[in-house]
Amino acid sequence: MQEVKVFAPASVGNAIVGFDMLGIALEQPGDEIIARYSDAPGLRITAISGDEGRLSCDPQRNTAGLAALKLLEHLDKSGIGIELEVHKHMPFGSGLGSSAASAVGGAFAVNLLLGSPLSKKELLPFAMQGEQLASGAWHADNVAPSMLGGVVLIRDNASLDVQILPSPPDLHAAVVYPQVEILTKSARGVLAPHITLKQHVVQSGMLGGFIISLFTGDYALMQRSLHDTIIEPQRASLIPHFYEVQAAATEAGALGCSISGAGPSIIALCRGKDAAALAGEAMQSVFTAAGIAHKLYLSAINPNGVKAIL
Numbered sequence: 001m002q003e004v005k006v007f008a009p010a011s012v013g014n015a016i017v018g019f020d021m022l023g024i025a026l027e028q029p030g031d032e033i034i035a036r037y038s039d040a041p042g043l044r045i046t047a048i049s050g051d052e053g054r055l056s057c058d059p060q061r062n063t064a065g066l067a068a069l070k071l072l073e074h075l076d077k078s079g080i081g082i083e084l085e086v087h088k089h090m091p092f093g094s095g096l097g098s099s100a101a102s103a104v105g106g107a108f109a110v111n112l113l114l115g116s117p118l119s120k121k122e123l124l125p126f127a128m129q130g131e132q133l134a135s136g137a138w139h140a141d142n143v144a145p146s147m148l149g150g151v152v153l154i155r156d157n158a159s160l161d162v163q164i165l166p167s168p169p170d171l172h173a174a175v176v177y178p179q180v181e182i183l184t185k186s187a188r189g190v191l192a193p194h195i196t197l198k199q200h201v202v203q204s205g206m207l208g209g210f211i212i213s214l215f216t217g218d219y220a221l222m223q224r225s226l227h228d229t230i231i232e233p234q235r236a237s238l239i240p241h242f243y244e245v246q247a248a249a250t251e252a253g254a255l256g257c258s259i260s261g262a263g264p265s266i267i268a269l270c271r272g273k274d275a276a277a278l279a280g281e282a283m284q285s286v287f288t289a290a291g292i293a294h295k296l297y298l299s300a301i302n303p304n305g306v307k308a309i310l
């Protein structure tokens with residue numbers, strides 16, 4: 001194989017209830033990465049699109065490039081001539097795991113080109129090093145779902161002990177992205193470093209309830225559990241009209257609605273495709289009335305994660 005092309009999906013970090021420890025892979029949007037052999041030794045990024053000129057072609061300063069470089073170093077293949085193309089199909093600082101998708105795509109594409117010496121789980125540390133460049137912190141709640149698909153629990157970020165959870169087939173997401181940029185680094189900066197024992201107890205109950213509902217398909221339990229009592233109140237003011245959008249989604253029948261990752265995107269989890277479309281429409285109407293440009297993504301849970309495409 002001389003060339004491969006891969007699709008790395010967007011993801012919803014935190015999955016409403018599990019800050020830095022849960023993430024959901026979406027079917028769309030996602031980034032496309034091409035890797036091909038070249039005669040010139042070393043890794044080069046030869047094309048980037050969809051970034052409005054903001055990304056660096058220096059592999060050391062590009063999330064896809066750094067992930068690929070770290071993988072090549074690990075495999076002792078840094079001297080091989082490889083060209084990467086990075087085609088972005090989602091905005092930066094959107095809360096959709098844009099940098100994680102590129103990092104996952106970079107590591108996966110180069111691994112595939114080399115004949116897949118490593119498994120997807122084994123690629124996680126390299127994608128994480130790429131993602132860390134953008135997010136400034138080590139949390140796998142976007143990288144792991146983009147790589148593996150599904151709803152993923154990060155049991156431990158340090159050792160990348162990640163567990164794929166089941167999800168009911170009719171679980172759908174409506175994600176609205178208002179065109180306001182919030183970089184993860186700054187959205188993490190607003191968070192208080194401590195929580196109270198009571199907050200811990202309440203939020204752990206939500207997390208446990210949500211996880212049980214994924215296993216059992218108990219949507220009433222899921223609805224009771226989909227609340228973020230710790231992070232959402234601290235970040236809501238960064239997103240214009242957040243509480244109105246959240247109310248619109250729940251009034252339209254969403255099971256739960258909160259900030260997607262570090263925002264500004266807002267996710268509503270819903271039972272069924274039609275319910276997601278209704279919640280999405282309701283959320284959009286708030287931004288439309290406020291004159292804020294936005295985009296809606298409707299998606300089932302993506303069970304596959306990153307994959308080769310033609």
Ligand code: HSE
Nearest residue numbers: 013020141184261262
């Ligand atoms: N868990 C991360 C956060 C996701 O909320 O800051 C964003 O990358």
